[in-house]
Amino acid sequence: MILVSMESTQNFAINQKINGEEITPFLNELIKDSFYFTNIYDQTAQGKTSDAEFMIDTGLYPLSSGSAFVRKPDNTYRSLPHLLKAQEDYYAAVFHGNDRTFWNRESMYESLGYDRYFSKRDYTVTEENSVNYGIKDIPFFDQTFTYLEEIPQPFYTRLITLTNHFPFLLEEHDQFIEEASTSEDVVNRYVTTVRYEDEAIKALFEKLKSNGMYQNTVVVLYGDHYGISEKYEQGVFELLGQEDTPVNHAKLQQVPLIIHVPGEKAKTIETIGGEIDIRATILHLLGIESKDTLSFGHSLFTRDGNHPVIFRDGDFITEKYIFQDNACYSNIGEKPVSDSRCEPYKEKVREELRRSDDIVYGDLLRFLE
Numbered sequence: 001m002i003l004v005s006m007e008s009t010q011n012f013a014i015n016q017k018i019n020g021e022e023i024t025p026f027l028n029e030l031i032k033d034s035f036y037f038t039n040i041y042d043q044t045a046q047g048k049t050s051d052a053e054f055m056i057d058t059g060l061y062p063l064s065s066g067s068a069f070v071r072k073p074d075n076t077y078r079s080l081p082h083l084l085k086a087q088e089d090y091y092a093a094v095f096h097g098n099d100r101t102f103w104n105r106e107s108m109y110e111s112l113g114y115d116r117y118f119s120k121r122d123y124t125v126t127e128e129n130s131v132n133y134g135i136k137d138i139p140f141f142d143q144t145f146t147y148l149e150e151i152p153q154p155f156y157t158r159l160i161t162l163t164n165h166f167p168f169l170l171e172e173h174d175q176f177i178e179e180a181s182t183s184e185d186v187v188n189r190y191v192t193t194v195r196y197e198d199e200a201i202k203a204l205f206e207k208l209k210s211n212g213m214y215q216n217t218v219v220v221l222y223g224d225h226y227g228i229s230e231k232y233e234q235g236v237f238e239l240l241g242q243e244d245t246p247v248n249h250a251k252l253q254q255v256p257l258i259i260h261v262p263g264e265k266a267k268t269i270e271t272i273g274g275e276i277d278i279r280a281t282i283l284h285l286l287g288i289e290s291k292d293t294l295s296f297g298h299s300l301f302t303r304d305g306n307h308p309v310i311f312r313d314g315d316f317i318t319e320k321y322i323f324q325d326n327a328c329y330s331n332i333g334e335k336p337v338s339d340s341r342c343e344p345y346k347e348k349v350r351e352e353l354r355r356s357d358d359i360v361y362g363d364l365l366r367f368l369e
């Protein structure tokens, strides 16, 4: 299994054109042959990329301040690598072109059960093949591939992209589409770096096909968190022809989740969910039954739309309601509604965050077998 952490990739870019050109032509094609979850929300907090990794591996919520990777690296976790190893002898590795110490990954990955962490020192990084946060996604995947061919199978791996990171810098010769022309330069550049990332993912799939791994590898692609902060969102609204409303802002926090399973028919799944649900969805797909009540995700194949998607600040979204900045909105009529509609969910939301925090702060999973 390969997970691809798509840096700052928001769902609005999928199936979206700029000046008549698709921002993500490869992903748009891939969706026609994959599970595509259209209603998945970014639930990260201050730990950004690392919070997404944390939720996916552990099914626990990020912390309300700081990153669990930095603050709780010595805990016992029932992470996906540990569960997969217990089930079958999986090899677990992460690939990332930046420093080992970024987000304290080096120590956290040990607790999460990874066998190997390939970081900047394992890559040939030059001025020509780098931009912004480090090695560009195309040479990153290219060099990652030689390692992928060497590590034992079956494997559980995560490839962390970097090029589509704020402030979205890219030399002209790497730009596959023209910049957008909104009033926000950040948004104008963003479409070019998302387009570059898409090209890199296309090359990754071509390599998987040419070396025969494609037929027996599940690929999970997810946007790690928003790229365009509220400050620049006006540019996105211009691009999408939308008004700047609280409901539209809430929906912009959706990230793409695409799961390609060889031989499975494509399906677009509109079930509402969040990053916390990815772990349970992966376990479901692998047919691993988890009786685990100490994690908080639900398989997106069976998730109840009335169960809130919970954000770290206590806001939440269900298929019917959106609770944001102390106001309640209809998720169907997209208008403000009486607070009493959101009220019944609030205690559940507080309770779930409290239980997750108890586990992380108390290192409670060390008491499990």
Ligand code: GP9
Residues within 6 Å of the ligand: 047, 048, 049, 050, 098, 102, 103, 133, 160, 165
């Ligand atoms: C760097 C990468 C980017 O290691 O994870 O960090 P972010 O700012 O997105 O968390």
Ligand code: MN
Residues within 6 Å of the ligand: 007, 008, 048, 049, 050, 224, 225
């Ligand atoms: Mn990130």
